[in-house]
Amino acid sequence: MKVVDVKIGKIKIPLKKPFKTALRTVYFAEDIVIKLITQSGFIGFGSAAPTVAITGDSCDSIVSCLFKNLKPKIIGCDISNIEKIMTSLHSGLVHNTSALAAVDMAIYDLYAQSLNLPLYKLLGGYRNLIFTCLTISVNSPEVMVADSLVALEEGFSDLKLKLGINPAQDLDRVKAVRMAVGNKVKISVDANQAWSAKYAVRMIQKFEDLGLNIEFVEQPVKAKKLSDLCYVTENVHTDILADESVFSAYDAFQIAKYRAADLINIKLAKAGGIYNAIKILHVAEASDIECLVGCMLESQIAVTAAAHFAASQKSIVRCDLDPPALLAENPVVGGAYLDGNTLTLPDSPGLGIKEILDFELIR
Ligand SMILES: C[C@H](N)C(=O)N[C@H](CCC(=O)O)C(=O)O
Ligand SMILES: [Mg+2]
Secondary structure, eight states, X not given: XXXXXXXXXXXXXXXXXXXXXXXXXXXXXXXXXXXXXXXXXXXXXXXXXXXXXXXXXXXXXXXXXXXXIIHXXXXXOBTTOHHHHHHHHHTTOOSOHHHHHHHHHHHHHHHHHHTTOBHHHXXXXXXXXXXXXXXXXXXXXXXXXXXXXXXXXXXXXXXXXXXXXXXXXXXXXXXXXXXXXXXXXXXXXXXXTOSOHHHHHHHHHHHHHTTOOEEEEEOOSOTTXXXXXXXXXXXXXXXXXXXTTOSSHHHHHHHHHTTOOSEEXXXXXXXXXXXXXXXXXXXXXXXXXXXXXXXXXOOHHHHHHHHHHHHHOTTOOEEOOOHHHHBSOOOEEEXXXXXXXXXXXXXXXXXXXXXXXXXXXXX
């Protein structure tokens, strides 16, 4: 199976509510979408989210990388040789992980289609569904309580509270949500790098002293400050999850070497796709570090690819793949299907994506 054409386009999807983290506020999801077309008419889908605050990748940089660096390497390549394609894609290119992820998932889509298998079966096949938490945007305690109660009505039992804007309010936010949802609901928090190391330790110790029962605290301190992450992990009982600190297998190795975190959040957009996500997972497994599979605020294409990867692996038992619950519309036909907190993968070959509506072609 050979790739003969690459189409690059854009989709823009409205949200149910603005998505607010300590790093950014977003009013719609915008994705760069690619379609890899083979000589026999198969289509492999991929998408990249411009999350400048995390990956450094903007729409313009993703499009430029796709046209100038990746498209020339994909045209004519033989899909059956994944190792050769990935070696070629990753050589002579650093960063640009979002564009790489889009191409990587489209190639895996075609590879699984060529073998007539759903992707999760090709990658390991452990299960065909996964459970996701729901992210609650950072707002006043009152708004976060209201959003959390809606989430429970929708069938979620695991909430990730975004914190870190006006950190002085963070304790009240967590206390208010815990009071409102009761003790059976799982709560984790994500400060998206907003706290200093000492502030993080004080805050997490308060969570512990008050019995707020927090599953884990995600990326409390700056991504690059590994010593700060170590300080927090060493000085609290609650598990610490590294997100923005881990893009690569090498980053995972550093976390393991210094025991800088208890858990790692693997995102295809940070790793550059499934090929590298598998390597991160293996480093983590060898180091007894559990992984969660997360995502950016992005379309059903990337979420479906991440869900195939997560479902295929026995060791991945936590997921944050909630965009289907955050987007007001879904222009992606097929792919993972969300019901309550459960994402189920289709049994059709590849990613199981049929079509993208409102695909605005970029030339
Ligand atoms: C969308 C997902 N639930 C999430 O919260 N991801 C964020 C980053 C998302 C973004 O800014 O697009 C995270 O885990 O930090
Ligand atoms: Mg995070």
